[in-house]
Structure formats: structure tokens, C-alpha cells
Amino acid sequence: MTTQHVLSLLVENKPGILTRVAALFARRGYNIESLAVGTTEIDGVSRITVVVSLDGLPLEQVTKQLNKLINVLKIVELEEETSVARDHMLVKVRTDSSTRSQVLEAVTLFRARVIDVVSDAVVIEVTGDTAKCQAFLKVLEPFGIKELVQSGAIAISRGSKSMSEKVLR
Amino acid sequence: MATETLTGAQALIRSLELLGVDTVFGLPGGAILPTYDPLMDSKKLRHILVRHEQGAGHAAEGYAAASGRVGVCIATSGPGATNLVTAIADAHMDSVPMLAITGQVNSFAIGTDAFQEADIVGITMPITKHSFLVTRAEDIPGVVAAAYEIATTGRPGPVLIDFAKDAQNGKFEFSWPPKIDLPGFKPITDPHGKQVQAAAELILKSHKPILYVGGGVIRAEASNELLALAELLHAPVTTTLMARGAFPDSHPQHLGMPGMHGTVPAVTALQKSDLLITLGARFDDRVTGDIKSFAKGAKVIHVDVDPAEIGKIRHADVPIVGDAKVVILMLIAELKAQMKSAKPDYEDWWVFLNGLKERYPLGYSETDDGKLSPQYVIQRIGELSGPEAIFAAGVGQHQMWSAQFIKYERPNSWLNSGGLGTMGYAVPAAMGAKVAQPDRLVWAIDGDGCFQMTNQELATCTINNIPIKVAIINNSSLGMVRQWQTLFYNSRYSNTDLNTGTDTIMVPDFVKLGEAYGCLAIRVEKIEDVDAAIKLAMETNDRPVVIDFIVGRDAMVWPMVPSGISNDAVQYARDAAPIWDGDE
Ligand SMILES: Cc1ncc(C[n+]2csc(CCOP(=O)(O)OP(=O)(O)O)c2C)c(N)n1
Numbered sequence: 015m016t017t018q019h020v021l022s023l024l025v026e027n028k029p030g031i032l033t034r035v036a037a038l039f040a041r042r043g044y045n046i047e048s049l050a051v052g053t054t055e056i057d058g059v060s061r062i063t064v065v066v067s068l069d070g071l072p073l074e075q076v077t078k079q080l081n082k083l084i085n086v087l088k089i090v091e092l093e094e095e096t097s098v099a100r101d102h103m104l105v106k107v108r109t110d111s112s113t114r115s116q117v118l119e120a121v122t123l124f125r126a127r128v129i130d131v132v133s134d135a136v137v138i139e140v141t142g143d144t145a146k147c148q149a150f151l152k153v154l155e156p157f158g159i160k161e162l163v164q165s166g167a168i169a170i171s172r173g174s175k176s177m178s179e180k181v182l183r
Numbered sequence: 184m185a186t187e188t189l190t191g192a193q194a195l196i197r198s199l200e201l202l203g204v205d206t207v208f209g210l211p212g213g214a215i216l217p218t219y220d221p222l223m224d225s226k227k228l229r230h231i232l233v234r235h236e237q238g239a240g241h242a243a244e245g246y247a248a249a250s251g252r253v254g255v256c257i258a259t260s261g262p263g264a265t266n267l268v269t270a271i272a273d274a275h276m277d278s279v280p281m282l283a284i285t286g287q288v289n290s291f292a293i294g295t296d297a298f299q300e301a302d303i304v305g306i307t308m309p310i311t312k313h314s315f316l317v318t319r320a321e322d323i324p325g326v327v328a329a330a331y332e333i334a335t336t337g338r339p340g341p342v343l344i345d346f347a348k349d350a351q352n353g354k355f356e357f358s359w360p361p362k363i364d365l366p367g368f369k370p371i372t373d374p375h376g377k378q379v380q381a382a383a384e385l386i387l388k389s390h391k392p393i394l395y396v397g398g399g400v401i402r403a404e405a406s407n408e409l410l411a412l413a414e415l416l417h418a419p420v421t422t423t424l425m426a427r428g429a430f431p432d433s434h435p436q437h438l439g440m441p442g443m444h445g446t447v448p449a450v451t452a453l454q455k456s457d458l459l460i461t462l463g464a465r466f467d468d469r470v471t472g473d474i475k476s477f478a479k480g481a482k483v484i485h486v487d488v489d490p491a492e493i494g495k496i497r498h499a500d501v502p503i504v505g506d507a508k509v510v511i512l513m514l515i516a517e518l519k520a521q522m523k524s525a526k527p528d529y530e531d532w533w534v535f536l537n538g539l540k541e542r543y544p545l546g547y548s549e550t551d552d553g554k555l556s557p558q559y560v561i562q563r564i565g566e567l568s569g570p571e572a573i574f575a576a577g578v579g580q581h582q583m584w585s586a587q588f589i590k591y592e593r594p595n596s597w598l599n600s601g602g603l604g605t606m607g608y609a610v611p612a613a614m615g616a617k618v619a620q621p622d623r624l625v626w627a628i629d630g631d632g633c634f635q636m637t638n639q640e641l642a643t644c645t646i647n648n649i650p651i652k653v654a655i656i657n658n659s660s661l662g663m664v665r666q667w668q669t670l671f672y673n674s675r676y677s678n679t680d681l682n683t684g685t686d687t688i689m690v691p692d693f694v695k696l697g698e699a700y701g702c703l704a705i706r707v708e709k710i711e712d713v714d715a716a717i718k719l720a721m722e723t724n725d726r727p728v729v730i731d732f733i734v735g736r737d738a739m740v741w742p743m744v745p746s747g748i749s750n751d752a753v754q755y756a757r758d759a760a761p762i763w764d765g766d767e
């Protein structure tokens with residue numbers, strides 16, 4: 015059975031760290047669904063959010079292997095109930111005078127935003143969990159999706175605790 | 184703190200000296216030239232000039248495996264660095280503490296496809312414990328100290344440091360000790376007391392336990408502790424290919440090696456056991472065979488310093504993350520406390536095991552082509568050399584026979600390429616071992632195939648006065664591959680003939696080759712000459728020795744569990760499986 019997990023990694027911002035993480039997934043045969051990297055509230059520390067899908071393999075094996083990477087500081091699994099995860103998507107949809115209003119209606123319904131309009135297309139920005147983004151795409155599909163770009167999911171735990179607590183000695 | 188103005192190159196040499204490194208194996212080139220200059224003046228570092236960088240890598244491994252200290256090798260950028268790759272991968276698989284030092288093109292030229300540029304950090308990422316690229320001189324002491332710490336702490340392994348040429352040339356204020364900045368590196372060496380307690384309970388409840396001992400016990404220098412534990416429990420012991428010597432072969436509780444070419448008692452004991460007390464072993468496929476049918480009735484205690492090994496292949500009922508030595512000592516104390524109320528009773532188990540040992544001792548049948556039996560030659564080398572000698576093997580039949588027919592009594596006496604299976608390991612590894620332990624007798628037991636991959640290091644041995652002994656087990660073929668062709672490919676011998684035997688064109692002639700390298704070289708074809716040749720080799724210490732033992736090519740390694748098959752199907756000899764009484 016394939017299950018998806020959202021992993022958050024705090025890593026030292028050293029050259030090659032992304033390669034190390036990505037290569038480890040490839041080498042051990044773990045499937046990356048999405049990956050997002052950025053800096054954090056701590057200087058020199060980056061955060062990688064990986065959505066990994068596992069075929070029967072225990073998640074523990076993945077986190078243990080990742081922990082062996084010297085530049086990885088901390089790994090947590092962000093579970094659905096106790097965290098929020100967001101995807102960010104930019105879509106260019108074909109429109110004309112007859113379809114534009116329908117598209118704009120969908121934009122309002124999904125609380126998305128139009129960020130560019132020309133006579134035969136609109137560019138829409140939407141943020142949300144994976145399910146919402148996918149549902150939105152389904153609605154747009156009949157109009158014609160000319161171009162689609164998505165960020166990997168980013169995720170954070172609910173509540174006041176921060177992942178970086180006690181990470182650096 | 185007092186400082187001193189040094190170049191990066193001087194700082195590298197100084198850092199190695201201060202870390203206690205006494206030997207480096209290497210070969211210079213453009214990008215590492217700045218470092219070779221101060222190296223010439225070092226009073227504490229002996230540099231041994233190899234003939235191929237792979238030899239430097241394996242020599243560093245042999246040095247480390249024989250002594251427990253870090254092995255260091257140096258190469259230039261590009262091809263020098265890529266020539267180290269095989270040895271680095273080998274060290275990674277077998278958890279050998281090693282520093283690989285490479286030169287790199289100037290930092291401003293990196294990424295331009297400059298002359299002899301290769302992304303060696305990228306190339307070796309999957310086969311190192313960690314790697315560094317250094318582009319500034321002032322980073323050198325900290326990086327070298329960090330690399331040393333990573334290579335030696337927790338599960339040992341190779342660490343590569345790539346030094347840009349301008350980092351070697353730059354000047355800065357050197358001070359020692361540097362700050363080691365490794366916030367993400369926290370190996371766990373002390374186990375959870377609760378887990379140790381649970382392990383002891385499981386052991387005392389078991390009826391058919393076995394100590395399944397891997398190379399981790401040797402790396403952790405825990406042989407004495409293992410002996411104490413085994414004797415306290417009176418439990419049987421099996422030592423994997425990487426752990427030969429971790430427990431004395433002469434000990435009555437030793438069942439021998441497990442796995443594909445393991446003894447019938449060891450293979451069977453694992454299969455029938457109800458508790459595997461796994462110490463620094465990793466359930467390698469060459470040990471377990473088909474994993475689903477491996478030791479099906481056994482619970483598992485798994486002790487390893489690398490948490491990722493635990494549960495990787497086989498579920499552990501009691502996982503214990505920690506240094507083998509620390510864990511075993513704690514386990515002994517815990518067992519002693521618990522044994523006040525519950526004594527282990529393995530009486531019936533031993534009746535069964537002793538029956539196996541009696542019926543299925545290791546043996547071999549003589550060759551029928553009039554040539555020497557390879558097993559006999561190897562056994563005699565072991566017997567005449569004694570327990571303090573070091574034996575480094577290549578990969579193939581001769582390696583398995585050396586693991587089986589030499590009796591190991593102490594750790595760090597058996598050196599081989601277990602995980603990667605690297606042909607060409609033996610000669611350079613023996614060289615490194617002899618440098619680390621000059622007072623011990625060091626043999627390379629090599630195949631005629633393997634020997635042709637790295638024999639150029641005999642030049643290094645002769646010139647640097649490193650008198651190793653090489654026994655070529657010459658079956659004129661890539662014997663192990665040939666054995667598989669005999670067994671699984673209808674005796675169709677596709678490309679396994681080497682033409683090095685006495686009834687072939689003999690290219691090369693190993694005696695002439697050995698002589699060309701300045702060695703004492705002899706050929707042995709008759710059984711009555713075997714002992715004399717070995718003794719001559721042992722007495723000759725003014726140069727390396729090469730003995731070309733002409734052996735039968737049809738000899739095979741037995742017992743054998745064919746690859747991917749259940750260990751229940753162990754064959755004692757061709758088409759001969761052990762016979763079980765009743766249910767057993
Ligand atoms: C570098 C490398 N290439 C190929 C192999 C595959 N291989 C394993 S054993 C073997 C035969 C080795 O021949 P030899 O050194 O003569 O040893 P023998 O088995 O005859 O004792 C080969 C080719 C290997 N292990 N390593």
C-alpha cells in the first residue's frame with residue numbers, strides 16, 4: 015500500500031545539501047512527491063519539506079537514513095491532524111469572452127486570485143492544501159489549461175511550539 | 184591562543200600531525216602539489232608513494248583494518264581522485280575509518296571544466312560518510328578535525344576532503360585545536376538501560392539462542408567483552424565474513440562462519456534458533472539468503488551503533504542503538520543480576536549443535552588433476568603463520584577458502600573486502616597492514632585474477648621496504664565466476680579462463696613478474712614443497728615474497744547456499760544436503 019507522509023527537515027545551509035537529500039531518496043528508492051526548500055528564522059538553517067510516498071517501507075527507515083546525513087539537524091513528520099500544509103499554484107487558463115466569467119466565478123469560489131489578464135487567457139494564483147488545488151484544477155480543465163506551475167507543499171505544525179527549538183547547541 | 188602564519192597546505196599537514204596521523208598513502212599531481220611540498224619536510228608523517236591511487240585507498244583501508252586507526256590516502260584532482268573511488272566505496276561498505284584527501288582545481292575555476300577538474304565531492308556523495316569541499320585556507324584545520332571526528336566516531340567510514348588549489352596556497356593564522364562545528368552529528372554510543380534489560384530477559388527465556396556477530400564487534404574493539412558474554416551464557420557463536428577473528432575459532436562454542444559459504448552448523452543454527460543476539464551485524468543477503476525464510480522461528484535482539492541498520496532488513500524485537508563494547512558490558516552486568524534467579528539452559532540446543540559439528544565439519548576433497556588443493560595450501564599458510572599473522576584476501580574462491588580454512592584467534596587479523604567484493608584489495612591492503620603493524624607477519628592471499636588488478640603496488644612494497652608475502656592461489660581462472668558457471672550455466676565457461684596456469688601460455692608468468700618487482704618469487708606445484716615455500720617466505724624479510732601456487736581449477740567452495748535461496752537448502756558438497764534426523 016502506498017502512503018504519503020509530509021516530512022520537515024531542518025538542515026545546515028551548506029553547499030550540496032539539497033543534492034545529498036535528493037540523492038538519498040533516489041538511491042534508496044524512495045519516491046518524492048514534492049519538495050520545497052527555503053531559509054528559516056535561524057541564520058544558516060534551511061528547511062526542506064518533502065512529501066514522500068512509501069510502498070510498504072516503514073517511514074522510520076527513511077528518517078533514519080536522512081538522519082545519517084551530517085548536515086541534517088532534525089526531522090519531524092507533520093501529521094495531517096496536527097499541522098497545516100499548503101501548496102502554491104500558478105495556472106494559465108485559456109479564456110475568451112464567453113468563458114471568462116465562468117472562470118472568474120471558479121476563482122471566487124476557490125478563493126483564488128487572478129494576477130494577469132489578456133484577451134485569450136488569465137493567470138490565476140491559488141493556495142491551499144493538495145485536495146483543494148487538485149479540485150480547482152479539475153474545474154479549470156474544461157476551459158483549457160495552457161500552463162501550470164506548482165510549488166512543493168510547505169507545512170508547519172499547529173500550536174506555539176517551533177521545530178527549531180533545541181536544535182542548535 | 185598562540186597562532187602562526189601558515190599556508191593552507193602547511194596547515195593540512197600540521198592538522199594531520201596533530202590528529203596523530205603517522206602515515207599517508209598517495210600520489211601527487213598538479214592540484215595537490217602545494218600540499219606535497221610541506222609534506223616533504225614533515226618529520227611525523229610518512230608518505231608512501233603508490234603506483235596507482237586505488238592502491239593508496241586500499242592501503243589506507245588495510246592500515247585501518249589492521250590497527251583500528253584512521254587510514255589516510257591522498258590523490259590529485261580529476262583522474263587521481265576518480266582512481267580512489269573504488270577504495271572509498273569499499274571503505275564505505277565495510278565501515279572502515281578513512282580520510283581521502285584530494286586536490287581540486289582553483290576555486291575560481293571550479294565549474295568551468297578546467298584541466299583535471301572532476302566533481303569528486305559529487306561523485307563520492309553516495310559512498311562516503313560525509314565529504315567536504317574546502318575553498319579557503321582558514322577553513323582547513325576545522326574541516327580536517329571535523330572529518331577525522333566523523334570518520335572515527337559512531338559507525339566508522341570514509342570521509343573525503345577536496346582541497347581547492349588556492350585554499351592550499353592561501354595564508355592565514357593557524358591555531359589548534361579548532362572549533363569543530365558539527366551540530367547535526369550526534370552518534371549514540373550509550374544504549375538505553377531498559378533495552379538492555381529487555382534483551383537480558385529475552386536471552387534468559389530463550390532455549391536456542393545464537394550470538395550472530397558481525398564486523399561491528401571488531402570495529403568497536405569488543406572481542407574481549409564478546410568472549411566474556413559468550414562464556415557467561417555458554418551460547419553458540421557465529422562470526423560473519425567481516426567478523427572472522429572477533430571470537431577465537433579454537434573456542435568450542437564457535438560454530439564458524441554463517442552465510443552462502445558458511446559452515447553447516449552455523450547456517451543451521453541460525454535457521455533453527457529461537458533468538459538471534461545480533462551484535463554489529465547487518466543481515467546482509469550473503470548471510471541470510473532468502474530473507475523470508477531466514478531464521479523464521481527466531482526473535483531478534485539487534486545491537487548496532489548505526490540506528491539505520493536496525494530494522495532495515497529484519498524486524499528487531501529488541502533494538503539497541505549503541506557501541507558494541509558498551510552494550511555488551513552492560514548486558515553482561517544485567518545478565519549477571521538476572522541470572523541470580525533464572526539460569527540459562529541450552530543443554531538440548533548444544534546436543535543438537537554438537538551433533539552438527541561432528542557430522543558436518545569443514546572439509547574438502549582433493550583435486551583430481553594432480554594439482555595442489557587450494558584449500559590445503561591456504562590451511563598450511565594459516566597453520567604455519569600462527570595466530571598473530573595478518574591475512575588480506577582478494578575476492579573469489581581463495582577469499583572464501585581463506586575465511587574458512589585459516590583459523591583466526593584474534594581481531595584485526597583477517598582483512599577482506601566483504602561488502603563491495605573488490606577484486607584487487609589484497610596486495611595494497613596487505614601493504615597498508617604491514618605499515619601499520621610492522622612486527623606482524625602479513626600475507627596477501629590473492630587470486631590470479633585479483634592479483635592482476637593491483638600487483639603494481641609490489642613496486643611500492645619493494646622500494647619502501649614493506650616485506651609482505653603474497654600467495655597467489657593460481658587456478659588459471661576467475662575461479663568463483665567459473666564455479667557459478669559450473670553450477671548454474673551448464674559448465675559453459677564464458678570468459679573465465681586467465682591462462683596463468685602451468686599448462687597454458689602463462690601470461691603473465693607470476694614468478695617473472697614478481698622478480699621484475701624486486702620480490703623473491705617462486706612457483707610451487709607439489710604438495711611436498713608447500714611447507715618449505717611458506718617457511719622460506721616467512722624467513723625472507725629483506726624484500727616482498729610472491730609464491731605462485733599452482734592449484735586445481737575445478738576445486739569448488741563448499742558448503743554453499745545458492746544465491747537467493749533459503750538457507751534451509753545449504754549444500755554440504757555438490758548435490759549433497761545435510762541429512763536431518765526426524766523433524767530436525
Ligand atoms: C573489480 C571486480 N570485478 C569483477 C568481480 C566479479 N568477480 C568476483 S570473484 C571473481 C573471480 C576472481 O578471480 P581470482 O582472483 O582468480 O579468484 P578465484 O575465484 O579464482 O580464487 C570475479 C571476476 C569483482 N568481484 N570485482
Ligand SMILES: [Mg+2]
Pocket residue numbers: 579630631632656657658659660661662
Ligand atoms: Mg583464480
